[in-house]
Amino acid sequence: RPPDMNAAPAEELITEWESEQARLRRLLVLEDTEAWQSGPGFSGLQRVGGVDLSFIKGDEQNACAALVVLSYPHMELLYEDCRMVTLTAPYVAGFLAFRETPFLLDALRRLREDRPELLPQVVFVDGNGVFHYREFGLACHLGVLSGLPCVGVAKNLLQVQGVQKSEEHQSQIAALRRGGDSFPLTAASGAVLGKALRSSDKSSKPVYVSVGHKISLDTAVRLTHSCCRYRVPEPIRQFACSPHVGFLHVSPESNGD
DNA sequence: GCGACAG
DNA sequence: ATCTTGTCGC
Numbered sequence: 004r005p006p007d008m009n010a011a012p013a014e015e016l017i018t019e020w021e022s023e024q025a026r027l028r029r030l031l032v033l034e035d036t037e038a039w040q041s042g043p044g045f046s047g048l049q050r051v052g053g054v055d056l057s058f059i060k061g062d063e064q065n066a067c068a069a070l071v072v073l074s075y076p077h078m079e080l081l082y083e084d085c086r087m088v089t090l091t092a093p094y095v096a097g098f099l100a101f102r103e104t105p106f107l108l109d110a111l112r113r114l115r116e117d118r119p120e121l122l123p124q125v126v127f128v129d130g131n132g133v134f135h136y137r138e139f140g141l142a143c144h145l146g147v148l149s150g151l152p153c154v155g156v157a158k159n160l161l162q163v164q165g166v167q168k169s170e171e172h173q174s175q176i177a178a179l180r181r182g183g184d185s186f187p188l189t190a191a192s193g194a195v196l197g198k199a200l201r202s203s204d205k206s207s208k209p210v211y212v213s214v215g216h217k218i219s220l221d222t223a224v225r226l227t228h229s230c231c232r233y234r235v236p237e238p239i240r241q242f243a244c245s246p247h248v249g250f251l252h253v254s255p256e257s258n259g260d
Numbered sequence: 261g262c263g264a265c266a267g
Numbered sequence: 268a269t270c271t272t273g274t275c276g277c
Contacts, residue, residue, distance in 0.1 A: 058268045094266095094267065134266085157266050159266065
């Protein structure tokens, strides 16, 4: 019998995942820890990484796990690892890490073994960091388990902890005039969980940046802006690594918002 | 019934 | 996540 993708995930699994998030959460570092992170030009930063999983059609199980390393600041491809994987965990909002992290860690482990000199000094992650239901999203999870500084960049606003897509929010977006402009995403508690960033002059739709691990929010936002040629930072821009398309690079997304 | 729901 | 086409503007 094929697995029922519509079935509610087992309550006990969710409980286990929540406690695992709480356990790892204590190991999180929310400040700058690296020398290159201070100073306006990120001098000393030479390699930025990006990770992503891409799927095809309606196949929930099989995906391509991609890890790229680009030079900084030129964004030239230094390393690419794109591999077909079979996912086991279901997608549950708030628990993305349990579905994707094992394969991303695997790619990082191969890089560490094969080309340790190419290890990225920071990793961009497709998804949120502390801007999350329990302040421990995919970028935090990957950061803690890999030990690498990580930045979470989400393309859609997660409406959590009182952050809403309200009129106020929309007008704050409208007030972002140039690439690099941003405004804070403030929880009901008063904590700033992330920032909405206009990542380039050309795209009016912001990206949502939050701390993953070993980087401060302000540094994460500055760095994200400095890695954007288009809306999405270069290290996590869509790479064509599905079996359908092959290993060709994808053209910039058309920004029709 | 309707809206939300990272990827 | 992925599907799919055009359309508008510079």
